[in-house]
Amino acid sequence: MVFGGWALHDTYTTHQYAKASRGLITRACAGLVDADAVMRLDGGTDRVVLGGDEPRTVDFEGIPDGCVLSRVEERHGREVRIGQFTLDIKGLPQERVLHTVEDFPDEPFTTLGLGSQGDMTARTRLPDRMPLGDGRLGDYGPDDVTVVARCEQPAEAATTTLIVTATSPSTRDEAGDRPVLARLARQAAVGAAAKYGCRAQLPELPDRLPAPVVDLGPAAGDRSDSCGWYAAHLRTADGGTLPDRAAGVPLGGAAREEGCLLAVGPGATRRIHPTLGKEQRAHLDLDAVLRISSWWVRTRSYFGDDAAAFAVETPGKRIPDPVAPGTAGRLGDVLHGSATCQGRPATLTMTVPYRYRSVLGTRLDELFTAYATDAAARRGCTGLVLPPPE
Known part of the structure; x- marks a missing residue:
C-alpha cells in the first residue's frame, strides 16, 4: 500500500508539473506555439521553466521579441536545467545586422x-542552411527552423519581413523533432504576423525535411x-x-x-x-x-x-x-x-x-x-x- 501511495503521489505531482508547464509556455510565448508540442521535444518532459541568464518572454512591445524555455531534470541527486525551446522573432529592415x-x-x-x-x-x-521547399517559407539548420513572413506592406515600425526561428538543442540528435520544430515555427510566424500587422501569405511546409x-x-x-x-x-x-x-x-x-x-x-x-x-x-x-x-x-x-x-x-x-x-x-x-x-x-x-x-x-x-x-x-x-x- 505504501508503494501504491507513492505511485499515486508521483502521478499527481507529474500531472501538476505538466499543467503548470503548459500554462508557463502559453504565457511566456504569448500563445504562439502549441505547449504540448514544446514539451514533447527531446523525448518529452513534464517540467518546463523560463530559461536563459535573463528570462525572455514575448510581449509584442517591439521587435526583436521571443521566449526561452528550459526543462528541469534530476541528475545525480540534484536538479539541472537544460535548454528545451527558444522562439526568436526578428524583423527587417530595421535590424541591420542579421x-x-x-x-x-x-x-x-x-x-x-x-x-x-x-x-x-x-x-x-x-x-549550411537547407531551404524549406523552394525557400519562400524559410530555411533550417541542425537544431532550428526559420520561417519568413514577407509583409505585403510594411508592418509595425516599417517592418517588411518577419523572421521567426524555433530552436531546440535536441533536434541535432533527434531527427524526429525537426518536423515538430518546423510546425512550431510556422505556427508562431502566422500568429506573430497577425499580431504585428504583417499581412503575409505563408506557403505550406514541405513533406520532407532532409537532414542538413x-x-x-x-x-x-x-x-x-x-x-x-x-x-x-x-x-x-x-x-x-x-x-x-x-x-x-x-x-x-x-x-x-x-x-x-x-x-x-x-x-x-x-x-x-x-x-x-x-x-x-x-x-x-x-x-x-x-x-x-x-x-x-x-x-x-x-x-x-x-x-x-x-x-x-x-x-x-x-x-x-x-x-x-x-x-x-x-x-x-x-x-x-x-x-x-x-x-x-x-x-x-x-x-x-x-x-x-x-x-x-x-x-x-x-x-x-x-x-x-x-x-x-x-x-x-x-x-x-x-x-x-x-
Whole structure:
C-alpha cells in the first residue's frame, strides 16, 4: 500500500508539473506555439521553466521579441536545467545586422588529435542552411527552423519581413523533432504576423525535411546543388591547388540564403604541399594542415532584405562592419560582391582563411568570379559588382 501511495503521489505531482508547464509556455510565448508540442521535444518532459541568464518572454512591445524555455531534470541527486525551446522573432529592415561572417572564422571541421590518421575534411560540424521547399517559407539548420513572413506592406515600425526561428538543442540528435520544430515555427510566424500587422501569405511546409548536409564528397561531376557552380568551373579549369571536396545544399529558387562548402582532402593536401615554396612549406606545416588548420572555402549568398543585413565580424571590434548593398571589397578573410535581382539587392560572400589564400594566390579571384557570375545568372541578377583583383 505504501508503494501504491507513492505511485499515486508521483502521478499527481507529474500531472501538476505538466499543467503548470503548459500554462508557463502559453504565457511566456504569448500563445504562439502549441505547449504540448514544446514539451514533447527531446523525448518529452513534464517540467518546463523560463530559461536563459535573463528570462525572455514575448510581449509584442517591439521587435526583436521571443521566449526561452528550459526543462528541469534530476541528475545525480540534484536538479539541472537544460535548454528545451527558444522562439526568436526578428524583423527587417530595421535590424541591420542579421547575418554575420567572421574575418578569422571558426574552423568548419573538427580538429584531430596528435598522431591521428583521421580525415579532417570528410565531415563538417557547421553545415549550411537547407531551404524549406523552394525557400519562400524559410530555411533550417541542425537544431532550428526559420520561417519568413514577407509583409505585403510594411508592418509595425516599417517592418517588411518577419523572421521567426524555433530552436531546440535536441533536434541535432533527434531527427524526429525537426518536423515538430518546423510546425512550431510556422505556427508562431502566422500568429506573430497577425499580431504585428504583417499581412503575409505563408506557403505550406514541405513533406520532407532532409537532414542538413554534413558529409563532403567529390567536388567534380554533375552537381545540381549549391556547389554546382564549382563543379562547372572545374570542367574548364586546372584543379591544381583548388579544393577537391564539396558539400552543397538543395537549391531553392526563392531562398534568402545559399551556401556551399569546399575543402581540400588529405590526399590532395599531400599532393599540393610539396609544390609550395620553401617558406610556405615551413609556415604551413603539413601535419598541422591535416589535423588542425585545413584548407577550405565557404560561399554564402544573401538576397532581398537579408542582403542589406549583412556584416563582417573583425577580431578586436565589438561591432561588426556592415556591408552596404551595391558594394564589393575585401575584409580580411572575407570577399564580398553584390548584384540586383528582380529589383532587390543581393550580397555574395566568400570566406577563405589566410593560410589557404596564400596557397591559392591569384586563383582566389578566379574562384570568386566563377561563383558570383553563376549566382547572378541563375537568380536573374544584373549589375554584378566584384572586388578588385588583389
